[in-house]
Amino acid sequence: MTTTGRCLCGAVRFTAEHVETHHHACVCGMCRRWSGGAAFLAAETSGTVFDGEAELGRYPSSSWAERGFCRTCGTTLFYFLIPTQTYLMSVGTFDDQAPFRLVREIFVDAKPDGFAFAGDHERWTEEETLRRLAPPE
Numbered sequence: 841m842t843t844t845g846r847c848l849c850g851a852v853r854f855t856a857e858h859v860e861t862h863h864h865a866c867v868c869g870m871c872r873r874w875s876g877g878a879a880f881l882a883a884e885t886s887g888t889v890f891d892g893e894a895e896l897g898r899y900p901s902s903s904w905a906e907r908g909f910c911r912t913c914g915t916t917l918f919y920f921l922i923p924t925q926t927y928l929m930s931v932g933t934f935d936d937q938a939p940f941r942l943v944r945e946i947f948v949d950a951k952p953d954g955f956a957f958a959g960d961h962e963r964w965t966e967e968e969t970l971r972r973l974a975p976p977e
Contacts, residue, residue: 857887
């Protein structure tokens with residue numbers, strides 16, 4: 841699936857050639873604070889190309905990942921895994937969000953008690969998430 845997306849103001853736009861529509865919700869403290877909500881909903885993409893790179897900010901949030909945002913409007917755009925060069929794009933930035941389905945919550949042991957995602961999907965603890973997703977040291 842090839843699709844397009846953008847930030848709130850349109851200063852940063854992107855096209856992704858391959859988009860995984862089965863996405864996850866990260867409920868770790870860093871993602872909650874960064875996204876300004878209960879979770880960061882992210883879909884893995886490849887072949888991602890950005891327009892408006894001058895307005896694209898990158899924050900090195902760990903030794904193996906960066907978080908991307910629009911410098912103009914502040915939109916949370918992506919989580920970038922440096923070792924695999926993989927973009928996890930914010931589901932809310934896609935122009936067509938209809939195909940996306942939540943299949944996994946990660947860092948569920950860090951989730952506050954005030955909310956819960958409904959439905960039958962995988963729920964990984966911090967230990968499970970790091971074991972499965974973190975690059976080897």
